[in-house]
Every structure is written in C-alpha cells, then in structure tokens.
Amino acid sequence: NAGVTQTPKFQVLKTGQSMTLQCAQDMNHNSMYWYRQDPGMGLRLIYYSASEGTTDKGEVPNGYNVSRLNKREFSLRLESAAPSQTSVYFCASSERQGYSPLHFGNGTRLTVT
C-alpha cells in the first residue's frame, strides 16, 4: 500500500534546464495537487487537478506546467528552471476536492544553481 509516490527524491538542475517531477497514487483518488514548501512560507499550491481530465492553476503557477496523465498520475514540469524554483515539492491526492483529507508523498528536494 504505497499511497502517494514521488520521483525523484532529490534533483539538482542548472538554470535553464528542464525536468519533470512524477507523482502516482494508488488510492483511486479523484483529485491531485502539487505544492511547494519554502522556509517561512508554508505550503503553496502550484496546480491541481480536481478530476481526471481537468487541471487548474493554484496560487503560484508561473514557470510550471502539469499533466494529469490518467487517474493515478499527475506530473509537474519545469520548462526552464530558475533559482527561485529551488524548493521542496510535494504531490498530494484526495478522494474528492473539498471536505476530504489530503494524502502527501514524501517530496522532491530540488536545487537550481
């Protein structure tokens, strides 16, 4: 029973490089989310997918794109990484959007130099 699995766990990029963060959940949840966590800022929502086939911007979407590949998988892409995107990225899922607890992965620690 893996829950929410994120890959990779660590990544170092140079400015301008691109990469995709992968997330998969095995709980048959409808909704999935990408957050970033920075010191002193709490968690901020980047993008979310309320259900398969839909995606919407969160609080800090600039510089990111997402793909809800199927009900299980939700990927986050950085097209041209910037030092300001150095952060810990968390994927989460919930049974539905609203009145439903979030289940988090263990995060991807990204450093952009």
Place this chain on the structure above:
Amino acid sequence: SQQGEEDPQALSIQEGENATMNCSYKTSINNLQWYRQNSGRGLVHLILIRSNEREKHSGRLRVTLDTSKKSSSLLITASRAADTASYFCATDAETSGSRLTFGEGTQLTVNP
C-alpha cells in the same frame, strides 16, 4: 497569501506535558484541517473539523473551532518524544473553490 497563521512558531515542552497550538484565519471557511510533518517527510492528516462543529477528538488530539473568532486550536495531551514535528493548519475557505491554504506551521519539540 496565507489564510491560516499558527501560533506559536515554535514550542518546546517536556514529555508528559500538554501542547497547545493555535491557528487564526481571515475569511469564512467550510472546514479546517490539521496536519503533522516529521522532518524530511510529507504531511500527514490529523483531523478535519467542519465549520458547524466546535470540537473533535482523535486519541490524544483535541481540536476546537471558534468561527466567531476565526480561530482553531490543537491540543496534544500527554506528549511523547515521537510527537516532535511541525504542525500545520489548513483552511478550506468558502471562496477558495475547496482548495486548501496552509499556514506556516508550529515546530513542536518534546524533550524526553
């Protein structure tokens, strides 16, 4: 923008003592949730309390909600060293489209 703000930012207590953390928010909510985060790990859901509820319990955890004061508190009774973690409140504001907004968290240290 941060909807929920936790207080205190850091709390250090001895094993066996009770720990109380507070969360204040700005706008009307549908529900409020508390999460725990151990160092280097993802967040784990603790309790969800709806706007029409005033108190909920789960094991050694007690959560209260006062919508008139726009505040919530999390009480951990008889704390243990394993309770050492960061604790976050998250609000589902009525105007947020059911998207959760997290506060900055309270770092709790329980000394053995």
